[in-house]
Amino acid sequence: MDRKLIRPETMEEALREREKYGRDALPIAGGQSLLVLLRNKLIDPQVLIDLQTLNELQGMKRQDMGLSIGAMTTIHSLASSADIQTAAPILAQGASKVGSTAIRNLGTIGGNLCHNEPGADLPPALLALNAGVELRRRKGTRKVRLSEFFRNFFETVVTPDELLCSIEVPKLPEGASGVYLKHAISSEDLAIAGVAVVLVPHEKQAGTMREVRIGLGGVSPVPLRATKAESLLNGAVLSDEVIREAGEVAASETEPMTDPHASADYRRKMVKVLVRRAIAAVMGQFERNGNGKA
Amino acid sequence: MAKLKLQINGEEMEIEAKETALLLDVLRQGLELTGTKRGCETSHCGACTVLLDGMAVHSCVVLAARCEGREIATVEGLSQDGELSELQRQFLKHGALQCGYCTPGMLMAATALLRRNPRPNLEEIKIGLDGNLCRCTGYTGIFDAIQACAQGQPENA
Numbered sequence: 532m533d534r535k536l537i538r539p540e541t542m543e544e545a546l547r548e549r550e551k552y553g554r555d556a557l558p559i560a561g562g563q564s565l566l567v568l569l570r571n572k573l574i575d576p577q578v579l580i581d582l583q584t585l586n587e588l589q590g591m592k593r594q595d596m597g598l599s600i601g602a603m604t605t606i607h608s609l610a611s612s613a614d615i616q617t618a619a620p621i622l623a624q625g626a627s628k629v630g631s632t633a634i635r636n637l638g639t640i641g642g643n644l645c646h647n648e649p650g651a652d653l654p655p656a657l658l659a660l661n662a663g664v665e666l667r668r669r670k671g672t673r674k675v676r677l678s679e680f681f682r683n684f685f686e687t688v689v690t691p692d693e694l695l696c697s698i699e700v701p702k703l704p705e706g707a708s709g710v711y712l713k714h715a716i717s718s719e720d721l722a723i724a725g726v727a728v729v730l731v732p733h734e735k736q737a738g739t740m741r742e743v744r745i746g747l748g749g750v751s752p753v754p755l756r757a758t759k760a761e762s763l764l765n766g767a768v769l770s771d772e773v774i775r776e777a778g779e780v781a782a783s784e785t786e787p788m789t790d791p792h793a794s795a796d797y798r799r800k801m802v803k804v805l806v807r808r809a810i811a812a813v814m815g816q817f818e819r820n821g822n823g824k825a
Numbered sequence: 826m827a828k829l830k831l832q833i834n835g836e837e838m839e840i841e842a843k844e845t846a847l848l849l850d851v852l853r854q855g856l857e858l859t860g861t862k863r864g865c866e867t868s869h870c871g872a873c874t875v876l877l878d879g880m881a882v883h884s885c886v887v888l889a890a891r892c893e894g895r896e897i898a899t900v901e902g903l904s905q906d907g908e909l910s911e912l913q914r915q916f917l918k919h920g921a922l923q924c925g926y927c928t929p930g931m932l933m934a935a936t937a938l939l940r941r942n943p944r945p946n947l948e949e950i951k952i953g954l955d956g957n958l959c960r961c962t963g964y965t966g967i968f969d970a971i972q973a974c975a976q977g978q979p980e981n982a
Contacts, residue, residue, distance in 0.1 A: 533826070536844040536890055559888070566847070566886040567867045579845055583891055607880075631956030632934065634868060636880040637887065718955050719869070 538581045545585055545694060546669040552578050553691040559583075560603060560642030563634045588641065588696060591615070597701040602641025602694075606630075606653075609640060619700050621727050624711040625656035631719040641695045644680065647687050647753065649788065650721025654681070654754035656711045658746035659727035662700045668693045681753035704742065707731040708820075710812045712805045716792065722749040723793040724801040726781075728809035732817060738768050745777075745806060750785040750798045757781035760806065774810050778803035829889055833858070834902030842889055849873045849884040852899060860900040860929045864958075871957030874930035875899050881937040883956065900929035903936065911977065912936060915970035923961030930957050935971050943978040945971070 537556075539545035549556065556578035559565050568574045582588055588603035591614055598618055600609070609615055609626035616623045629635055629643065629652045643653045644664065654677070662677045666689060680687055689695055703709075709729035713722045725748035733739045743764040745757040760781035767773050787798035827844045829851070830837060840855045849866075852858045852875070864872030866885045873884040876898035903910045912935055915921070922928045931954065938945055938953030945953060950971050959967060 533843050534845045536827075536888065538890070562888060562891075563868060563886050566888070570866050570885070579888075581888075581891065630868075631871070632937075632953060633871065633874060633881045633883045633956040634886075636877075637882055 534576070535578045536581060537578055538584055540584055542585055542587050542667070542694075542696075543669075545580060545582065546667060546692075548578075548580050549694060550669050550692045552580070556580050556691075558645075558694060560645070561605065561638040562642075563630070563638040564642065564646045564648065582641075582694070588694075593618075597699065600640055600698045600700065602696055602698065603639050604641075606635040606638045606640065606643065607632075609653075610635060618702065619656075619660055621656045621659060621709040621711045621729065622653070622700065625652040625713075625725070625727065628652045628711070628713045628718075628722075628725075634719075640698055644677075644698070645687055645689055645695055647681050647685050648721065649684060649752070649754075650715075650723065650725065650749035651754070652711070652713060652722060652725055652748065655725045655727040655746035655748035657698065657700070658754055658756050659709060659711075659729045659744040660700050660703070661744070662698055664695055665697045665699065666693045667696050672696075674699070678756055681755075683752050703729065704731045706734070707742075708813050708816045709744075710809050710816070712809050712812070714801050714805060720792065724749050724798050724805055726802065726805040726809050728806070728813055730810070730813045730817075733766075739766055740764060740769065741766075745781055745809075747781065747785060747802060750787045750802055752786065752788075755784070757784045757806070759784055764810075769810065769814060774807055777810065778806040781806045827890060829893060831889070831892055831897060832895065833897045834899060835896075844890060846889045847885060848875070848887040848889045848892055848897070851889040852884060852897075858899050858901055862926055862929055864926070864930075868956075869958070870927070871930040871934060871954075872927055874933040874957060876933055876937055879937060879940060881934045881953075881956065898933070898936075900932055903932060910936075912939065912970065912974050915973045916967070919966045919970040919973065921962065921966035921970040927957060927959045927961075931959065931967055935967075935974075939971070939974055944975045947972070950975075 557576040559579045588601045590601045592599045606626045606629045711727040713725045727746040729744040731742035733741045743761045748754040760777045782799045782802040787795040789795045862872035864870035868883045868886045875884045
């Protein structure tokens with residue numbers, strides 16, 4: 532039987548269809564991963580619910596707490612948005628490294644998160660930004676922190692009657708800076724390892740950080756924060772030795788997989804290297820900008 | 826089945842297709858616009874690149890139904906009144922093809938790039954073509970052709 536395409540015009544209608552079809556339907560955002568899964572016969576939903584027509588899922592809003600990004604915002608918009616480049620540059624960096632130009636033109640932030648493919652570039656950046664998501668079902672709304680959103684390979688906490696509506700990115704603390712580094716063989720590949728680092732310098736103690744956040748992708752069943760490495764660095768003087776140790780601790784927090792792109796061991800080694808490089812890069816930014824140093 | 830009205834190369838076309846038909850299948854099978862090539866069908870190779878509202882997209886991962894009311898441009902629309910476009914002429918001049926299978930996709934990706942950025946540098950050209958694979962040329966002829974188009978543009982275009 533032919534697959535059905537439902538094109539709801541309102542959010543209410545979309546949520547009603549979602550509730551009605553449950554596991555027999557899948558929402559289609561940009562379609563850049565979903566249509567590949569269909570082509571490869573890895574999924575076979577009876578119904579696709581098209582989210583393209585829903586205005587509520589489009590666009591970005593600046594709010595007191597930070598940015599609210601509609602789930603259907605394209606990866607290209609994230610990479611080229613002046614608001615994102617100012618408020619959350621690591622998100623723009625992550626977005627610019629997703630797939631290829633054609634994929635960034637249609638792929639969306641909501642689709643990228645809900646697909647939860649290992650090696651995706653947005654999750655590490657959004658984790659390091661302390662982002663959260665808003666999920667809606669017909670009977671209510673819930674907010675979930677991104678650190679609690681990912682469940683397993685290709686699995687999230689989104690239930691079959693829910694839709695991811697927006698991504699909330701809180702403002703960075705004063706003086707904070709960050710970077711996203713990706714290691715891949717070819718630019719359009721998923722990350723073998725992706726590391727996002729945000730450092731918040733101490734105002735008074737030179738060379739020490741008030742807060743360190745490290746988001747990792749491609750190196751565990753789900754994207755994660757390297758919380759042990761973060762604790763090691765919080766409040767410490769960031770000497771070369773401490774930074775090296777943080778890389779090793781971060782690597783020990785991962786559970787990488789071996790696949791045709793890289794072995795688990797190689798991925799762990801790349802985490803060590805990238806965490807070290809990312810911290811050094813952000814320290815370099817502080818030095819050039821004259822902050823982060825008393 | 827659904828009836829689709831698509832705006833392709835400035836012409837309105839009507840066609841019956843499955844509700845979840847891919848743009849690639851509608852173009853090639855339904856409308857016999859076979860200039861757009863079928864390659865990997867998984868958005869890696871870019872042989873099926875067309876323009877949707879001026880953006881390069883891989884038509885193997887686009888639902889045709891979503892293209893209603895939008896402008897689709899395929900390689901068939903590049904030449905005007907039998908005259909090749911400047912980009913097509915430069916592709917010939919610089920030998921930017923060998924087997925030719927990737928060429929329609931390359932031309933469309935490069936067309937999108939040059940419309941957005943008429944004087945791209947080499948790095949910008951590489952990023953503009955990052956969704957398109959060529960297994961023959963090693964890309965240098967393709968880069969040369971696009972740079973030749975860019976050099977033909979006034980500095981502040």
